[in-house]
Amino acid sequence: MKEWIFTTDHKRVGILYLIGSMAAFAVAGIMALLIRAEQFNPGLGVASEPTQYNTWLYFHGAAMILGFLIPGLTGWAANYLIPLMIGAKDVAFPRLNALSVWLFWMGIVVALLTFVIPDPPDIMWTGYPPYSVKTAGNTAFYVFTVHLIGFSSILGAVNFITTIIYMRAPGMGWKQLNVFVWSLLTGLIIQLIFVPVLAAAVTLLLFDKYLGTHFFDASAGGDTLLYQNLFWFYSHPAVYVIFLPAMGLLFEIVSTMSKNRPFNYNALVAGMIGIVFISGEVWVHHLFTSGMPDWIRVAQMVTTLMISVPVGIMVMSLWGTIYKGSITYNTAMYYGASCFLLLLLGGLTGIPLAMAPLDLHIHGTSFVHAHFHFIMGIFAAFTVFGSVYFYFPKMTGKMCNETLGKLSFWLNFIGVNVTFWPLFYIGIAFGMPRRYYDYSRIPEATPYHHIATYGAIMVGLGITLMLVNWVYSAIKGPKAPENPWRSASLEWTHAVSPPPHGNFASPPTVSSDWTPYNYK
Amino acid sequence: MSAHATTGQHWDTSTAPLLVAVGCLLTVPLPFASYFQYHSLGMAVGFLGIGVPTLLAGISVWVKEGVNQKHDQFGYSQMALPIFITSEVLIFLGLFVSYWAVRLWAPLWPPAGSPHIGTTIPIIMTILLVTSSYTYHVAEGKLEEGDMGGFKSMLGLTMLLGFLFLGLSMFEYSHLIGEGFTPSSNIFGSAFYSITGFHAAHVLVGLCTFLAVLLPALNGKTNMDFVKCAGVYWHFVDIVWFFVVSQIYFW
Amino acid sequence: MNIGPALRILGAVVLTAVPAFASGGGAEIADPAAGWDELWKHFLIDVTLIGGVFGAVALYWLFKYRADNINQVGTGPTITRAQMFGWALIPAFIFMADDFYLAANGWTLWNTYRTVPKDALEVKVTGSMWQWNFEYANGVNSDVLKVQAGRPVVLRMTSDDVAHAFFLPKYRVTEDLMPGRITYLWFYPKEAGKTYVTCVQFCGASHADMSADVEALPAEQFNNWLASAGAKPAPDASGGQPAPAASGEQPGGASGKAL
Ligand code: HEA
Numbered sequence A: 001m002k003e004w005i006f007t008t009d010h011k012r013v014g015i016l017y018l019i020g021s022m023a024a025f026a027v028a029g030i031m032a033l034l035i036r037a038e039q040f041n042p043g044l045g046v047a048s049e050p051t052q053y054n055t056w057l058y059f060h061g062a063a064m065i066l067g068f069l070i071p072g073l074t075g076w077a078a079n080y081l082i083p084l085m086i087g088a089k090d091v092a093f094p095r096l097n098a099l100s101v102w103l104f105w106m107g108i109v110v111a112l113l114t115f116v117i118p119d120p121p122d123i124m125w126t127g128y129p130p131y132s133v134k135t136a137g138n139t140a141f142y143v144f145t146v147h148l149i150g151f152s153s154i155l156g157a158v159n160f161i162t163t164i165i166y167m168r169a170p171g172m173g174w175k176q177l178n179v180f181v182w183s184l185l186t187g188l189i190i191q192l193i194f195v196p197v198l199a200a201a202v203t204l205l206l207f208d209k210y211l212g213t214h215f216f217d218a219s220a221g222g223d224t225l226l227y228q229n230l231f232w233f234y235s236h237p238a239v240y241v242i243f244l245p246a247m248g249l250l251f252e253i254v255s256t257m258s259k260n261r262p263f264n265y266n267a268l269v270a271g272m273i274g275i276v277f278i279s280g281e282v283w284v285h286h287l288f289t290s291g292m293p294d295w296i297r298v299a300q301m302v303t304t305l306m307i308s309v310p311v312g313i314m315v316m317s318l319w320g321t322i323y324k325g326s327i328t329y330n331t332a333m334y335y336g337a338s339c340f341l342l343l344l345l346g347g348l349t350g351i352p353l354a355m356a357p358l359d360l361h362i363h364g365t366s367f368v369h370a371h372f373h374f375i376m377g378i379f380a381a382f383t384v385f386g387s388v389y390f391y392f393p394k395m396t397g398k399m400c401n402e403t404l405g406k407l408s409f410w411l412n413f414i415g416v417n418v419t420f421w422p423l424f425y426i427g428i429a430f431g432m433p434r435r436y437y438d439y440s441r442i443p444e445a446t447p448y449h450h451i452a453t454y455g456a457i458m459v460g461l462g463i464t465l466m467l468v469n470w471v472y473s474a475i476k477g478p479k480a481p482e483n484p485w486r487s488a489s490l491e492w493t494h495a496v497s498p499p500p501h502g503n504f505a506s507p508p509t510v511s512s513d514w515t516p517y518n519y520k
Numbered sequence B: 001m002s003a004h005a006t007t008g009q010h011w012d013t014s015t016a017p018l019l020v021a022v023g024c025l026l027t028v029p030l031p032f033a034s035y036f037q038y039h040s041l042g043m044a045v046g047f048l049g050i051g052v053p054t055l056l057a058g059i060s061v062w063v064k065e066g067v068n069q070k071h072d073q074f075g076y077s078q079m080a081l082p083i084f085i086t087s088e089v090l091i092f093l094g095l096f097v098s099y100w101a102v103r104l105w106a107p108l109w110p111p112a113g114s115p116h117i118g119t120t121i122p123i124i125m126t127i128l129l130v131t132s133s134y135t136y137h138v139a140e141g142k143l144e145e146g147d148m149g150g151f152k153s154m155l156g157l158t159m160l161l162g163f164l165f166l167g168l169s170m171f172e173y174s175h176l177i178g179e180g181f182t183p184s185s186n187i188f189g190s191a192f193y194s195i196t197g198f199h200a201a202h203v204l205v206g207l208c209t210f211l212a213v214l215l216p217a218l219n220g221k222t223n224m225d226f227v228k229c230a231g232v233y234w235h236f237v238d239i240v241w242f243f244v245v246s247q248i249y250f251w
Numbered sequence C: 001m002n003i004g005p006a007l008r009i010l011g012a013v014v015l016t017a018v019p020a021f022a023s024g025g026g027a028e029i030a031d032p033a034a035g036w037d038e039l040w041k042h043f044l045i046d047v048t049l050i051g052g053v054f055g056a057v058a059l060y061w062l063f064k065y066r067a068d069n070i071n072q073v074g075t076g077p078t079i080t081r082a083q084m085f086g087w088a089l090i091p092a093f094i095f096m097a098d099d100f101y102l103a104a105n106g107w108t109l110w111n112t113y114r115t116v117p118k119d120a121l122e123v124k125v126t127g128s129m130w131q132w133n134f135e136y137a138n139g140v141n142s143d144v145l146k147v148q149a150g151r152p153v154v155l156r157m158t159s160d161d162v163a164h165a166f167f168l169p170k171y172r173v174t175e176d177l178m179p180g181r182i183t184y185l186w187f188y189p190k191e192a193g194k195t196y197v198t199c200v201q202f203c204g205a206s207h208a209d210m211s212a213d214v215e216a217l218p219a220e221q222f223n224n225w226l227a228s229a230g231a232k233p234a235p236d237a238s239g240g241q242p243a244p245a246a247s248g249e250q251p252g253g254a255s256g257k258a259l
């Protein structure tokens, strides 16, 4: 026990991240089920009052993004994999790393307090003023959740950028890095640059609400839109902090399981770097309806559409990776394969949102929900689930149960499609608005909400089976072979499973013709 | 290390990170919300009562382990600090952008009812801060020469200048508040106190870092990496001050 | 405009699409909602094409390249330097062309959306927690938005308290309202009919109830209503709130039109 909570070892820190982020996911997922229950029929009254529903939704959004995906990818995956992949003993600052994970946990604690305190936060994960200033709800806890998790991720970013730059195994050049290492490096650069702006924005929010300042108060010379701009200036890039590492993990799975190098590695890396540059110029696409000056709305429509170019290049590489591959299917690869379709579905539905005039009808409707659930709540989450299966033998030394894994995969995959396709439709056809606990105005949406709720129940079942599988297999699973997927990457070829403190019996060095994808 | 590694018996541990994290939770979010959201001074004091000692304990364990080189130290602090400072720069940028936005769109600046803010105090403060950057530089030189006594006294001088800086800042605040100019007076008040206050908080963090250098140094222990980093951080705080002065006081 | 969408894509690829501004000079009113439906169709074809091709290829390859035995390795070609650039730049060029095509069309429609036709009926909209108030030029206040069929309507909007958003699903328009700024939108009720407005910016407990009826009446009926409603004293005409037009000098809110 002491060796866990006081640990400074990157692998154990990684697992602490995983536990924390899965806890956030489970609670936020239960909130999703409650949301779906409330929306089953208009005005059903599962929530005792609207504010309770708003609190669920606040927690769901905030915890899924800040508590599950960002820490899952830049916390768990980064911690567990980066030092092993680059052949390092640990990260550059092990104790800082432990501090990051515990700050993240404290953030989760503050978020979870939502359910026990009076006047919980009810301001959605976006926290727009003036409402967030006027509400009786506890905006402070929203701000501190952002602060704690944000500070944790800044420290994490500093740590990992340093680690990747300075601690690669002797001989390991920039073109010999795993795709995941690159994706994380680019993602963390975004994180490092943009999180502080969010921190500044929510700090000003805190001052406005509790200390009487007027930054967002139009009647005293402040500006409401200022917050929205600062918020999205971070929160749009944040989606690439999720997207890039998710793509990286996907490449690890797909490349290993199809025993093929990632196609056009150089272009792939260029694409990721391209995203770093573009991601800062597109935030206004969340503000197409906000009353921003027209010229900037149109300009950012164009830049937003341009994001499909670097992403498209990554897509070419992903597709090229299976071309003439030799694919074996396990649960991890089931997730990997499904991600091909989810990426298209989620990404391409971002396109109409990016077209400013089309967004005027679908902004704020459940079409947006369906878009970001497919790309983020499903695509990115599936890469996390897939890579937990993929690295399960590494982390535990045990094999995960494949039958149960595949069963829960199908429940999840079918379930999410059943849940979110209807949301596309009612968003477009009836203009079903977001954040509505009661949609009596739009009774024709009811049957579709029924379907969505059934889908969510299916996902709930799938997720439960998945969690049961992980826990059961970690305890009772059969012993794993040293390199079950016959990977060529350092974490499998040079370290035992699970790796001891210090990772490698002798520090690896690599030759100039080595790559982590050499499957010959 | 590899001997340990193969047996798999040894795991590095440190109590400091958990203590610091829990300390942070107890010193900021909980007391703040108790007091401002739930209006319970007692609860706020209670949280602070547990939180501050926890945080201090965590930091002191951290520093102790640092100067004793107890852990895997890879010696990358000086490379990492600029990366961290990048993000600090962006926090300040976020604040300045907010300030510019409200200021440039304002019909009248400073808004009616703002007092005249003198420039004498900020000039003195600038001199103090620049001098302190210099004295710290001298201190580092002394340490490199192995002159521990000189190092300690120059470090002490640096800290004294830092405290004077903060004192002047407090003096200015109390003066302005006495004139009825508070953060909630108008948007200028909001911006003025937020930006200068945020900078002052950085000065305070810098001084705490110096304290964490000084206390072990009194026992003759130092960690060169740490000393250098504290210095870079201090210079950074100094540079930010130029922006604060030019944007807030002289524009 | 009667070239097939596929051809237009091709054209866009070749020309990398110069923005094609709409000919706004005509006397007839460009209906943004109709333009929306049209552009949506283009987008659907465009994106279904891309998604269909990539999706089909993925499924086919995922199926085709299954391993025969566990020890098999992939035989994906190693590419030369030229191929490397080719496989990056050619797709990038095609994607970019498509983006420009979409952006050009979007830009055109955007201009339609933001250019208010002359002689539009002007109504001041004030959102507050959680209701809508509509004020007409003659001082009439109403909580139902009644408009004249066949005449464009322009709304000048602001909020009393927090941010709201005015969403008319039927007319395919949304725009936010916030204190201290005036925003605008316009729509074109071609025919008489009833619909509703909802709020799509989260604004607190009754956000979901913040809805009002929108009624397009034939000209005569509308004018009668406006005249008779004008006889009644407006509900809060004496209220101290600044009329939207008067707050034009407010900080940040240069004017509704400028935004
Ligand atoms: C991981 C998270 C993630 C990712 C990766 C994305 C990716 C994208 N998103 Fe999404 N988005 C969100 C998460 C994400 N989004 C969230 C959470 C919200 C809602 C926030 C809230 O309001 O609460 C949101 C909302 C949102 C909006 C605002 C909608 C509104 O509120 O009105 C917009 C508008 O432009 C948008 C666009 C896009 C685009 C263009 C991409 C692109 O990056 C997609 C690029 C991918 C592809 C295009 C597919 C693959 C490419 C090809 C096959 C090549 C060829 C393609 C073409 C040439 C088109 N998103």
Ligand code: HEA
Residues within 6 Å of the ligand: A025, A026, A027, A028, A029, A030, A032, A033, A035, A036, A057, A058, A060, A061, A062, A064, A065, A068, A069, A124, A125, A126, A369, A373, A376, A377, A378, A381, A416, A419, A433, A434, A435, A436, A437, A452, A456, A459, A460, A461, A463, A464, A467, A468
């Ligand atoms: C990573 C991001 C992510 C993920 C994975 C999800 C997952 C899901 N989301 Fe959510 N969602 C968001 C991010 C995400 N969401 C965001 C950002 C918003 C916007 C909020 C806002 O508007 O501000 C949102 C909003 C949102 C809404 C909009 C509500 C409204 O506007 O009124 C809905 C409604 O259907 C919804 C549904 C779901 C469902 C059914 C799932 C399902 O996929 C969930 C599946 C998971 C489970 C069902 C949990 C299973 C776990 C257990 C059963 C626990 C078992 C426990 C043990 C074994 C110990 N989400």
Ligand code: CUA
Residues within 6 Å of the ligand: C127, C130, C163, C164, C165, C199, C200, C201, C202, C203, C204, C207, C208, C210
């Ligand atoms: Cu008004 Cu939502």
Ligand SMILES: [Cu+2]
Residues within 6 Å of the ligand: A235, A236, A239, A283, A285, A286
């Ligand atoms: Cu975005």
